[in-house]
Amino acid sequence: MTPMSDVMVLLLTFFMLTSTFLKPEPVTVNTPMSVSEIKIPEKSVFSILISPQGQVFLDLDNPDDRISVLEKMATDYNISLTEKEKHDFSIATSFGVPMQNFKEFMSLPLEKQNELLPNYGIPTDSLNNQFKGWVQAARDVKGRDMIIAIKADQSTPYTHIKNVMGSLQDLRENRYNLITSLREVSEEERLGNL
Amino acid sequence: MADKKGKKKGEMKKADTRVNFTPLVDMIMLLLTFFMLATTLSKPQTMEISMPAKDKVTVEEQNEVKASEAFTIYLGAGHKVYYYEGLPNIEEPDYLKETDFSANGLRSILIEKNRNIVQQVRELENRKSLLQISKEEYNKQLSNLKNSKGSPVVIIKPLESSTYSDMIAALDEMLITSIGKYAIVDINDDDKTMLRNSSFPVN
Numbered sequence: 001m002t003p004m005s006d007v008m009v010l011l012l013t014f015f016m017l018t019s020t021f022l023k024p025e026p027v028t029v030n031t032p033m034s035v036s037e038i039k040i041p042e043k044s045v046f047s048i049l050i051s052p053q054g055q056v057f058l059d060l061d062n063p064d065d066r067i068s069v070l071e072k073m074a075t076d077y078n079i080s081l082t083e084k085e086k087h088d089f090s091i092a093t094s095f096g097v098p099m100q101n102f103k104e105f106m107s108l109p110l111e112k113q114n115e116l117l118p119n120y121g122i123p124t125d126s127l128n129n130q131f132k133g134w135v136q137a138a139r140d141v142k143g144r145d146m147i148i149a150i151k152a153d154q155s156t157p158y159t160h161i162k163n164v165m166g167s168l169q170d171l172r173e174n175r176y177n178l179i180t181s182l183r184e185v186s187e188e189e190r191l192g193n194l
Numbered sequence: 195m196a197d198k199k200g201k202k203k204g205e206m207k208k209a210d211t212r213v214n215f216t217p218l219v220d221m222i223m224l225l226l227t228f229f230m231l232a233t234t235l236s237k238p239q240t241m242e243i244s245m246p247a248k249d250k251v252t253v254e255e256q257n258e259v260k261a262s263e264a265f266t267i268y269l270g271a272g273h274k275v276y277y278y279e280g281l282p283n284i285e286e287p288d289y290l291k292e293t294d295f296s297a298n299g300l301r302s303i304l305i306e307k308n309r310n311i312v313q314q315v316r317e318l319e320n321r322k323s324l325l326q327i328s329k330e331e332y333n334k335q336l337s338n339l340k341n342s343k344g345s346p347v348v349i350i351k352p353l354e355s356s357t358y359s360d361m362i363a364a365l366d367e368m369l370i371t372s373i374g375k376y377a378i379v380d381i382n383d384d385d386k387t388m389l390r391n392s393s394f395p396v397n
Contacts, residue, residue, distance in 0.1 A: 008222040
């Protein structure tokens, strides 16, 4: 009995020390596999989550940066912010609400927000491209350091990806990362029958 | 009085020193399960990609690529890949060929096309594993090889019916088959005509 509890304590300590908490995402995506072994950096990542239905959710890790970006967007769209809204926004996870619905969304309690968020998504259509506004604001705040990462599900149709990449190209954002899961490819698979 | 005290002292109870460990193990198992479910060990990987600026890529630049080096891939529905080598040929009906993402599909075709460079990369990797060259040197020589004169240029044109995983799989094949020059380009009208003329069920 005692050795088993020793093993349990060891395993527990290992997990506690080596893992990081997952951020709850509005839409769970299954990223495609790739052999690329480049690790995604932890800081200064502006992540774009594209759901299979084409909804776009954005996430920026630093809470202070989030507040600055929010303030920029608010001035562009003539929305005044209360301190509470700024605070809630900075600690929330991904955001994906059009600016028109922002105030009413933020006034909802947190569980309701998490529940309703998958129904929204940032507009990316050409008439109302708020997505470009967010990316531009984030770039203004962070400068050169920030890297853009795109995370989408395996089954997301290419049209939505093309939309997002097109908007990024319009903003001259030409370098970005695509988040994937690791796939092992054996030596013989790699070199074929050479 | 002395007797009573003596009796009481004699009737001292034995202290029960055995502690039950079972609740401790239960708690630990609960905590462990919580951590296993709520956290993640691995950081997700990324693929880096740079796209050309929108205004720069023109049709003339696309055709500047030598026909011997060019290789065009269309990504269609159902994880299918259609490809042709060299310049587009709208008239010929069977110009466009079909393959898929399996090991003896697109990969073997690309390895065959890139044979020279793949062999050199293999030698380079051998040298790296034998520690004859450093990692930085390996990376430098690898990118030199991939961008060397005469290396193939792959143009990836995803169709609207393809998915994100198709695009990633195509980019992945570029990495696996050591192709350094590739680009993701939108479809133009010539492509649409070619796809319509082909015998494949493409929109």
